Amino acid sequence: MRRLYFVVEGYTEREFVNKTLLQYFVSKGIYDVRAVEITTSKGHKGGLVNYQHLKNDINNFLKSENQIIVTTFVDFFRLPNSMPNYNQLDTRVGVDDKIELLELGMSEDINDHRFLPYVQKHEFEALLFSSKSGFELMYDNHRIVNELSDIVDEFDNPEDINTRPEFAPSKRLINILSNRGERYDKVAEGNLIAEEIGIDVILAKCPRFKKWIEKLEELIKS
The missing domain is CATH 3.40.50 (Rossmann fold)
Structure with missing residues (x-):
């Protein structure tokens, strides 16, 4: 093998x-x-x-x-x-x-x-917008979850999220959290969100x- x-x-x-x-x-x-x-x-x-x-x-x-x-x-x-x-x-x-x-x-x-x-x-964070489930698990603030969920709903294919610096997937995530007084931990949160979504959903959406x-x-x- x-x-x-x-x-x-x-x-x-x-x-x-x-x-x-x-x-x-x-x-x-x-x-x-x-x-x-x-x-x-x-x-x-x-x-x-x-x-x-x-x-x-x-x-x-x-x-x-x-x-x-x-x-x-x-x-x-x-x-x-x-x-x-x-x-x-x-x-x-x-x-x-x-x-x-x-x-x-x-x-x-x-x-x-x-x-x-x-x-x-x-970027990697585009994969995290394959489903709302990861955000729902990670964040208690319903306003954060709602704003992130809106982006999930906006893009049938999360790979199409705009690459312009202000609209890149990670920037969207960082800005939404920052506006609610929270910080995005790329390593810990990113992978926990991905695990919650699951590889089958990511493959289906991307x-x-x-x-x-x-x-x-x-x-x-x-």
């Missing part, structure tokens, strides 16, 4: 893989699933400030053994301009097309059939995310 490695941007994404996604893949008979934060310098991990850091980690894992599938889990929001094809983004209009261009650039640059690039449309997971299943079982 192949190993499945996720090279992720930060601790929040790592926890999401190691908790929510791990359970999903185990249910599919895929047991060796790991998430590793990007190595930015000796002894330091987390954050994507330079594509070379990401590339180094990907190549190191691919060189480590043959029975391995490597993927990425990084946010489109604020990707560094060192990403392959970044200088061509202005030729694409929609966010999906821009992401496709970046993923193609990474795929061509790494040039290994065991590597599947993935850029999360908008087609790009679902397509990525299905491709990983195919790769690892091939």
